[in-house]
Amino acid sequence: MFLDLFNQFDFRSSISEVKSKTKLEVEIALSKAVNGERLEFIDYLSLISPNANFYLEEMATLSKEITQERFGKTIQLYMPMYLSNECRSSCLYCGFSFENKIPRKTLNENEIRKEAEILSKKGIQHLLILTGEDYSKTPLPYLTDSVKILKEYFSSVSIEIYPMDTTDYLQLIQAGVDGLALYQETYDRDTYRKYHLRGVKKDMDYRLNGPDRGGLAEFRKIGIGALLGLADPLGEMFFLGLHASHLLEKYWKTSFQISLPRMRPAKGDFHSVVPVSDREFARFLFAMRIYFKDIGIVLSTRESVSLRNNLIGLGITTMSAESKTEPGGYSESGELEQFETEDKRSLIDVMRFIREKGYYPVLKDFDNAIV
C-alpha cells in the first residue's frame, strides 16, 4: 500500500531535493526524453524543479508530441453531477465544509433523473458524480441506487466521493461505476492536519491508501491529485509523482489519471496560502506528461478559458465543461456551490473550440454494457 512508501519520505526534504536540481540535470532528463529513453524518478524531479522553467518551451514541445503519440488528437469530455453537499468533514478551504452554514441538499431519485435528462440531452456520455463526506446522508445503498439510475442515461459513470473500503468499491463497480477519483488534497502531514479538522477526512492514512483500495477493487480508471495552494507545490508534485509511480506499478490493469486542481475561491473566505502561477502549473503538467507518458491528465473548469484553450494539445487528455458544482445545479441554480468555476462556457462552445484547434471532442469513450 502507498502508505508504506509514503512514510519513507519527508515532505520538507523532498522540497529541498527538487530545488537542488540543476539546469544540467533538467537537460539530461529532456535529452533522455528526446531520445526515447526511459526516464527515472530523479528525472521527473528535475522536470518539476524551478530550473526547468528555463526549458518550458522544450517541455511543451515534448509534451505535445508524446500526448499526440499516445492519445491522438482527441480530448475526452465529461461533466460533473453533484448529488449532495452534505458533509461531516471540516476542511477549511471547502465550500461544503461542516462548519459552513449553508443550505444542505441531497438529490432524490426524481431530482437525479431531472439532472440526468438535462445532461444526457447535451450528448455527454461520461458522468462524474460527486458528494460531500457524509457516510449517513449519502450511504453506500444511496450511491449504488443513484448509479443504477444514472446508468440508464450515461455509458460511463465515475465517482468522486468519500474514501471507502475495497468491498464497498466492489459494490459500486457492480452497480455500474467504472472510474474512481480520490484526491489527496495535500501530501504534507502538517498541512493536512491543519486543514482537516474533523470527520473521516481527518484520517490522512486512510485517504492515502484509498487509491490502492480502488486498485484492488479493479476500477478501470483511477484519478489521483493534489489540491495546489495548500502546501509547497514542489513537495506536492514530488509525492504525487511517487503516488502515481506506485499505483502504475502495482495495478497494471487500471488506467490512471492525474489532476492538479488549483485553489479557487469558495464559501468560507479561504484563500490560497501557496499560490501556483500559470507557468509553474504548466511546468508541472508537462513534467507529468514527459515522465508518465500514458497517464491521463484532467483539466477542470477551475481554470480560465484562455489557459484551458491554450493547453489543449500540450498534454491534457480530459476536460470537464459547463460544470455546476452544486447539487441540482443544472435544473435550477442556487447558491450551494462547492467552489466557483472559472470557465463558464457551455459544452457546445467548448466542443467548438476543441474542433477549431484541430482536435476531436470525445463524448463517449467507454461503455461497460459491452464488457
Add this chain to the structure above:
Amino acid sequence: MAELIEANQDYLEMGGRKFHSRLFIGTGKFSSSVEMRDAISSSETEIVTVALRRVNLENTEDDILSSIDRSKILLLPNTSGARSAIEAVRLAKLARSLGAGDWVKLEVVPDPVYLLPDPIESLKAAIELVKDGFKVMPYVNADPILCRHLEEAGCVCVMPLGSPIGSNLGIKNRANIEMIIAQSKIPVVVDAGLGEPSHAAEAMEMGADAVLVNTAIAIAKNPARIAEAFKLATIAGRLSYLHRGRRIQGNLSIKANASSPLTGFLNEEDRVS
C-alpha cells in the same frame, strides 16, 4: 581491471541465491564434452542448463554431469521436450526426484519448426510448479502481459527470447523486451537468439539482469574463446548499464526559439490564482 572486480561485486539475486556471473550457458549442440567443459570454464558461468531428456542423473560418469562442478555451478534442469503443461510438470518432478533440486527452467515447446514456447501451457505449468515449491524460470516469448502473469504466479525470473532459438539474429523484439524490463520486479533473463557477444552486451545495456547463450558458443570454431567473449560482453553491457554517463545527445534544438510558439500564452508575469 578494477571495473571487472567491481562488476563481480554486483551480483544477481534470484530465488534466494546470489550469482556473480550474469551469463547462463546452455549445453546442447556442443561437438564434444571436452569443448563444452572448456567453454563452461572460460565463461565463468554459474548457471548451466541441461535438458533432462539428455542426461542420466544417476550415472556420475555421464558426460555432461562430470563436466560441471556442482559446488560452484547451479545445474539447471530444463523441461526441453515437453509439449504441454502436463509433460513439463512431469519432467520437472522427475528431475527433482533424481536429485536436481527445486530449480527448473520451464520450456514448453509444441512447435518443432521454430521451437517457439507455448504461452498458455507455460503459464499453466508455472502456476502448478510454483505451488509445488519449484523455483521456476520460464522461457517465453517476449510478451509483457504474459510476463506479468508469470511474475504474479511466483516465478523467480522471466526469460523472454530475443529472437527464435538458434537463429543467432540477436534482439529482434527490443520494444517488448524494454517493456518487460521496465515493468518487472523479478530478474529478466534474455534467452535465445543471441548470436554474437555484441548481442549479449546490447541486452545487458538495455537493463536485462542476465543472458542465456547456447548455440552461438556451441557451434563456434573455438567455443572456449567465444564463451570468454560472451563473458566479457556481458560484463561490459552490465557496466555500461550501471555507469554510463548521460551525455546530452539528439536534437535538443527543439529549443532556443526566441519566440515561444507553444508557451507564449504563459506571461512572464505570473497570473496567481
